[in-house]
Amino acid sequence: MSTALPTRGARTRKWARGFRRRETLAAYAFLSPWMIGFLIFMLIPMVASFVLSLTDYDALRAPTAVGLANYRQLMEDPDVRKSLTNTLVYALMSVPSTMAVSLGLAALLARTGRRSAGIFRTLFYLPEITPKVAVGVLFLFLFNGQAGLVNELLGLFGVQGPQWSTDGAWVKPGLVLMHLWSVGSTVVIYLAALKSVPPELYEAAELDGASRWRRFRHITVPMISGALFFTLIVQSIAALQTFDEAYTAFYGNASSAGYSSDAALFYLIYLFQQGFQFLHMGYASAMAWLLFAIIMVITLIQVRLSKRFVYYEGR
Incomplete structure (x- = not known):
């Protein structure tokens, strides 16, 4: 029983999908330092400050929720x-x-x-x-x-x-x-x-x-x-x-x-x-x-x- 070989068009599409996947991974690799920095130094502190804005906190004792x-x-x-x-x-x-x-x-x-x-x-x-x-x-x-x-x-x-x-x-x-x-x-x-x-x-x-x-x-x-x-x-x-x-x-x-x-x-x-x-x-x-x-x-x-x-x- 013979196995049909993929056509040239199928091989091209497969290569293009692999190329796009590699390009996407490379882009994320280059962006990752900024994304990690934004997450650690911007997003997490912003969320923490919003949570603290709903509390009574003096940096010496645990925060107490006070709502608005x-x-x-x-x-x-x-x-x-x-x-x-x-x-x-x-x-x-x-x-x-x-x-x-x-x-x-x-x-x-x-x-x-x-x-x-x-x-x-x-x-x-x-x-x-x-x-x-x-x-x-x-x-x-x-x-x-x-x-x-x-x-x-x-x-x-x-x-x-x-x-x-x-x-x-x-x-x-x-x-x-x-x-x-x-x-x-x-x-x-x-x-x-x-x-x-x-x-x-x-x-x-x-x-x-x-x-x-x-x-x-x-x-x-x-x-x-x-x-x-x-x-x-x-x-x-x-x-x-x-x-x-x-x-x-x-x-x-x-x-x-x-x-x-x-x-x-x-x-x-x-x-x-x-x-x-x-x-x-x-x-x-x-x-x-x-x-x-x-x-x-x-x-x-x-x-x-x-x-x-x-x-x-x-x-």
């Missing part, structure tokens, strides 16, 4: 409202200024030669790798109300500099100026986006008599709107989670000097106090989940609005 009591307390805590207000006001000041300054610097870099552009890209990016605590200490000296370099420079022009680190009206503007020190990554993103705009669009608009402003508004902005949208989301999330510079240069300085630190009480600073100073771990976990919900809502709104303003060439 921590979330109800959040709604009644005046310091939560104060810190959220400070954080949102800072975000509204920081995000547009960061994007505007970064776009201006990127536009200047786009006009320079290749060799000099590489040098300036490196110089602009260097502050990004500087530890934020070190930046906070540096600006603590620069913004010193009595002997800081910033006020010394303002004095040369006859301007009386404010008490940057202790005056509540100037804490947030000072923090925004500090944040503008490290816009290198945003500048690099915008520079890459500007370089990808087809030059023939500018040439055609110039031949039609379009002014520099109209070319920027109707060509540059739509063509780099994807990069603008990405940095808007990233900068918004970063601003809502500001901690290092604010605590080092403003909140900690005002507290140690005996001044009111309410203007520098940002949300993560208050969360840090509750969790690691007062050991209210359950309450701090509830605060973390409230911030997560706020960031999620703001991001979803931005994504929804982006459909009106973001231009994609494939559409």
Whole structure:
């Protein structure tokens, strides 16, 4: 009794299935370090923090279930409202200024030669790798109300500099100026986006008599709107989670000097106090989940609005 040999088409399909299986296994092998890291360092801690948010836990005794009591307390805590207000006001000041300054610097870099552009890209990016605590200490000296370099420079022009680190009206503007020190990554993103705009669009608009402003508004902005949208989301999330510079240069300085630190009480600073100073771990976990919900809502709104303003060439 003879056995029929598989046809060429069957052998090809079998080989293709084996190849796809090997490719899939290889893909999972390459992804496994990230997946394991996400599971251990992100997903499990997130689940644990949500469970802790439903408990009364001080890191010394076993947690006690309290249900939604921590979330109800959040709604009644005046310091939560104060810190959220400070954080949102800072975000509204920081995000547009960061994007505007970064776009201006990127536009200047786009006009320079290749060799000099590489040098300036490196110089602009260097502050990004500087530890934020070190930046906070540096600006603590620069913004010193009595002997800081910033006020010394303002004095040369006859301007009386404010008490940057202790005056509540100037804490947030000072923090925004500090944040503008490290816009290198945003500048690099915008520079890459500007370089990808087809030059023939500018040439055609110039031949039609379009002014520099109209070319920027109707060509540059739509063509780099994807990069603008990405940095808007990233900068918004970063601003809502500001901690290092604010605590080092403003909140900690005002507290140690005996001044009111309410203007520098940002949300993560208050969360840090509750969790690691007062050991209210359950309450701090509830605060973390409230911030997560706020960031999620703001991001979803931005994504929804982006459909009106973001231009994609494939559409």
